[in-house]
Amino acid sequence: MNTIGQIIPPFSTSKVNIVLNKDVITQGEPVLGRYLKINFKRKNKECIALLRLIELTTENSSILNSEMAINANLLEGVKEKIQRNDIPVAVCEVLTAFEKNEEEKRYYRLNLDTIIHSLENVEFVEENLIKKIISHIEDEVFYIGKAINENFDIPVVFKPFSILNEAYHMLIVGQTGSGKSTEAKKILAAYAKNDCLYSKEHKEYKRMNYLILDPVGEFSKSFKGEEMGHFPINLNEIWEILGKDENIKIFGIDNIVFDNNDWNIFKELMISEKVFEPIGIKYEANQLITINEIISFLRNQHKTLHDLSEISPRELINLIRDRINIIYSMQNKRNEVRSLLNSEENVHNFLVRWNNVIQYFNPENEKESIQYIISQLVENSNQTIVIDLSTLKWENPLKYMITYSILDKLIKKGEEVYKNSDEILNTLVVLDEAHRLVPAKLNNQEENYKVKTKEKIVTAFRETRKLGIGWMVISTRISNIDTEIWEHSRVKLFGFGLSTGKDAELIKELFGREVLELYKQKIGDPYDLMGERKHRFMIDGPVNIISRKIPEFYEAYNSYDDFKDKNNLDSFFIDC
Numbered sequence: 372m373n374t375i376g377q378i379i380p381p382f383s384t385s386k387v388n389i390v391l392n393k394d395v396i397t398q399g400e401p402v403l404g405r406y407l408k409i410n411f412k413r414k415n416k417e418c419i420a421l422l423r424l425i426e427l428t429t430e431n432s433s434i435l436n437s438e439m440a441i442n443a444n445l446l447e448g449v450k451e452k453i454q455r456n457d458i459p460v461a462v463c464e465v466l467t468a469f470e471k472n473e474e475e476k477r478y479y480r481l482n483l484d485t486i487i488h489s490l491e492n493v494e495f496v497e498e499n500l501i502k503k504i505i506s507h508i509e510d511e512v513f514y515i516g517k518a519i520n521e522n523f524d525i526p527v528v529f530k531p532f533s534i535l536n537e538a539y540h541m542l543i544v545g546q547t548g549s550g551k552s553t554e555a556k557k558i559l560a561a562y563a564k565n566d567c568l569y570s571k572e573h574k575e576y577k578r579m580n581y582l583i584l585d586p587v588g589e590f591s592k593s594f595k596g597e598e599m600g601h602f603p604i605n606l607n608e609i610w611e612i613l614g615k616d617e618n619i620k621i622f623g624i625d626n627i628v629f630d631n632n633d634w635n636i637f638k639e640l641m642i643s644e645k646v647f648e649p650i651g652i653k654y655e656a657n658q659l660i661t662i663n664e665i666i667s668f669l670r671n672q673h674k675t676l677h678d679l680s681e682i683s684p685r686e687l688i689n690l691i692r693d694r695i696n697i698i699y700s701m702q703n704k705r706n707e708v709r710s711l712l713n714s715e716e717n718v719h720n721f722l723v724r725w726n727n728v729i730q731y732f733n734p735e736n737e738k739e740s741i742q743y744i745i746s747q748l749v750e751n752s753n754q755t756i757v758i759d760l761s762t763l764k765w766e767n768p769l770k771y772m773i774t775y776s777i778l779d780k781l782i783k784k785g786e787e788v789y790k791n792s793d794e795i796l797n798t799l800v801v802l803d804e805a806h807r808l809v810p811a812k813l814n815n816q817e818e819n820y821k822v823k824t825k826e827k828i829v830t831a832f833r834e835t836r837k838l839g840i841g842w843m844v845i846s847t848r849i850s851n852i853d854t855e856i857w858e859h860s861r862v863k864l865f866g867f868g869l870s871t872g873k874d875a876e877l878i879k880e881l882f883g884r885e886v887l888e889l890y891k892q893k894i895g896d897p898y899d900l901m902g903e904r905k906h907r908f909m910i911d912g913p914v915n916i917i918s919r920k921i922p923e924f925y926e927a928y929n930s931y932d933d934f935k936d937k938n939n940l941d942s943f944f945i946d947c
């Protein structure tokens with residue numbers, strides 16, 4: 372069965388109604404969401420329009436009285452349909468149109484600006500047609516999953532940012548377990564494949580860099596080839612095939628230190644870790660004075676934060692004792708602190724907290740500073756840096772501060788490169804669990820480091836596109852992240868769990884009622900005990916090839932081998 376029905380009025384260049392053929396109805400062919408095709412002529416050339424069936428209705432009163440209905444009588448089979456009151460009518464969105472260039476043997480996209488005749492046959496789309504349309508860009512195409520109820524896969528193209536001369540920001544949203552991180556890893560592989568391709572074709576091409584902030588450690592595992600789970604993606608293996616494995620660096624929290632001039636981070640950490648509380652300095656204002664005194668002590672000796680560990684406990688205690696008149700104006704408070712500085716237990720507790728903070732500024736044991744890590748990333752190409760923050764809980768301010776410091780340095784470096792050369796960075800940054808880092812709302816009492824981290828990411832989203840830094844942000848809901856992230860994301864990927872409340876409203880606002888309905892219909896719960904395990908997604912943005920107007924829906928491949936096969940991710944095909 373190839374023909375689904377015929378075009379009937381009303382129709383426009385963006386929406387087309389079709390009356391369904393009898394056998395489609397009697398055989399119960401799944402039709403909602405399907406891809407359809409119409410042949411038409413433009414300037415006498417062969418063209419095709421691709422449609423998506425977005426809504427099914429059972430009435431169409433206009434046809435009953437229209438002239439069209441009378442003409443339709445002439446056509447075998449259609450007559451009976453339009454004479455009944457409950458005509459099953461399908462509403463289709465025109466996704467795109469192509470003109471076939473016979474000489475070049477390829478298709479060119481065009482705007483549908485001509486009339487397609489009524490009663491023209493509408494057909495289902497076959498795999499062959501998709502293959503033909505994309506044949507001239509076949510190498511660049513990545514298959515992200517299976518089109519739902521179709522016999523073809525969804526082609527997308529993730530071009531490296533330096534080729535596009537701008538970066539794309541991406542947003543991946545969906546309920547916990549919907550498969551976001553897995554899809555994120557596939558997209559990393561998609562970029563890496565084209566990166567390999569371009570590096571083979573263009574000698575001067577500088578390969579993509581990746582920076583992954585990994586809050587739960589799963590990217591680190593994947594890059595070590597140790598990922599478990601239902602669908603373990605081995606990015607180590609894929610990187611090896613694509614010639615990127617030599618430059619994978621994974622930093623745990625024990626392998627990095629803040630920079631020697633990260634004075635603000637030092638202050639924030641000392642305050643959030645309540646370092647001075649055991650010795651009676653409880654208010655933030657007094658703590659800040661104390662910290663400033665320590666900083667000026669260091670500076671007077673021409674030392675930096677990386678020398679903090681050289682201050683002996685005795686020196687530190689004497690320093691606070693000496694400066695107590697600056698820290699407190701009230702005599703009784705001065706006395707209280709002095710007496711607590713004589714208590715062994717309090718001093719011990721103070722020193723434990725102090726050491727806890729200064730370890731993050733102590734560049735011993737081959738620890739790398741954030742500044743150095745970022746310089747290495749920016750000054751070289753083909754780097755993959757994963758920062759494994761999984762040993763820190765979200766309650767720990769360090770998780771935010773490390774993120775802040777890394778992003779701050781990267782953005783500054785990106786600006787430098789942009790100003791001083793005609794290149795842009797070719798860098799993709801991944802931020803998983805972004806609802807923690809860029810929440811929709813922060814209440815007034817929220818800690819400074821959370822506010823600053825959020826501001827940094829939002830500003831980055833606005834400003835780094837032209838620098839060649841693209842962000843891939845992963846979150847459980849659209850509504851729990853800042854709206855600017857949503858607005859500035861060129862590529863959006865939606866998994867299960869967004870069909871209610873504010874999330875549904877946002878989807879509807881952006882794509883319209885029919886797409887929201889399709890989303891609800893097509894993207895089911897992968898953990899439904901009564902169904903097969905299917906991780907389905909809706910993807911929108913300039914990476915889509917077929918549909919430029921409304922999102923593509925796909926079912927993610929359910930095995931790693933399938934995914935590799937579809938994309939020829941095998942060293943046999945690729946030599947990078």
Ligand SMILES: Nc1ncnc2c1ncn2[C@@H]1O[C@H](COP(=O)(O)OP(=O)(O)OP(=O)(O)O)[C@@H](O)[C@H]1O
Nearest residue numbers: 547548549550551552553600601602906927928929
């Ligand atoms: N296409 C797929 N087919 C089969 N299993 C999958 C697929 N995608 C993901 N999974 C598995 O489902 C589980 C959840 O996937 P994943 O961790 O990617 O989800 P998530 O949305 O990132 O969840 P969280 O919000 O908890 O981080 C994992 O065990 C993963 O291996």
Ligand SMILES: [Mg+2]
Nearest residue numbers: 551552553803
């Ligand atoms: Mg995840």
